[in-house]
Amino acid sequence: MVLKQILEVYEQVDSSTANGQQIKEYLESYGGQDIEVKTITGEKGKTDFVRIRIPGINGKSKGKDAPTLGVLGRLGGIGARPEMIGMVSDGDGAVVALAVAAKLLDMQRKGDYLDGDVIVSTHICPDAPTQPHKPVAFMDSPVDMATVNREEVDGELDAILSIDTTKGNRVINHRGFAISPTVKEGYILKVSDDLLDIMEYTTGKLPVVFPLTIQDITPYGNGVYHINSILQPATATTAPVVGIAITSEIAVPGCATGASHPFDLEQAARYTIEVAKHFGKDNCKFFDQEEYKRLLQLYGSMKHLQTLGK
Numbered sequence: 001m002v003l004k005q006i007l008e009v010y011e012q013v014d015s016s017t018a019n020g021q022q023i024k025e026y027l028e029s030y031g032g033q034d035i036e037v038k039t040i041t042g043e044k045g046k047t048d049f050v051r052i053r054i055p056g057i058n059g060k061s062k063g064k065d066a067p068t069l070g071v072l073g074r075l076g077g078i079g080a081r082p083e084m085i086g087m088v089s090d091g092d093g094a095v096v097a098l099a100v101a102a103k104l105l106d107m108q109r110k111g112d113y114l115d116g117d118v119i120v121s122t123h124i125c126p127d128a129p130t131q132p133h134k135p136v137a138f139m140d141s142p143v144d145m146a147t148v149n150r151e152e153v154d155g156e157l158d159a160i161l162s163i164d165t166t167k168g169n170r171v172i173n174h175r176g177f178a179i180s181p182t183v184k185e186g187y188i189l190k191v192s193d194d195l196l197d198i199m200e201y202t203t204g205k206l207p208v209v210f211p212l213t214i215q216d217i218t219p220y221g222n223g224v225y226h227i228n229s230i231l232q233p234a235t236a237t238t239a240p241v242v243g244i245a246i247t248s249e250i251a252v253p254g255c256a257t258g259a260s261h262p263f264d265l266e267q268a269a270r271y272t273i274e275v276a277k278h279f280g281k282d283n284c285k286f287f288d289q290e291e292y293k294r295l296l297q298l299y300g301s302m303k304h305l306q307t308l309g310k
Helices: 003-013 020-028 087-107 145-150 193-203 262-280 289-298
Strands: 033-043 047-052 069-074 118-124 157-166 176-179 242-248
Touching: 003 020, 003 262, 020 033, 020 047, 020 118, 020 176, 033 145, 047 069, 047 087, 047 145, 047 262, 069 087, 069 262, 087 118, 087 157, 087 193, 087 242, 087 262, 118 145, 157 262, 157 289, 176 193, 242 262
Parallel strands: 069 118, 069 157, 157 242
Antiparallel strands: 033 047, 047 118, 176 242
């Protein structure tokens, strides 16, 4: 169970003074060592990026070759002060990602190590702006998406789980969490059977997959509709990316407070950890490499969809 860490992280970030240094100290209390905090200022404010590596026994940090998983908590901000008081719905992705980091560190204290490294990244901003969006308002970010990707996405990651509140739509209609098809270099690929299996085991229910469009996997700033920023990491990497969406039955604004459900967040965190266990052992494939090669032979590169276009 990851409920203890979910509640602890929630208390850490549900504050007008929440910041990256506090999160670093919290993770250090679990034994975290390789933690970086960087404050970046944009046109709409500032935010603290937090990045922690949890080393695996066969990971690259130990000079070995087990694959590295990136776990990204995506959001505009954890708060929308002074417009809204308290943690906003948009902050759920950050809570899940940080709870995953804390739980993995706690597992290591108890003698359980994953094979591969896991790198968890997110950012902490208690006073982010909001922006109009249909059917409900979105949270904005104090820094642009290119900056977020630059801080959270790099070539070291062999696969990425992007965790984001995805409640501001009418196409999912399920409370809990849902996963996306795998996205790689402009292609929306088949949903991973391995990821579906793990979702069934951890939830005890049939898996839920949310729909993606071409628009959703193109970069922000091109003037087209995006379901949200959950697949924006896929615009900045060659690694396969899968979204883990925190969802609801009805459309909930990203700036809504009192809209976080701890048991939904715990399920998403527990799922993420189980994927990390299997991925580090090379027992969880995000995509079929041979089929991907076949697509490239038939239709060529789709990397232009990772750009702003003409």
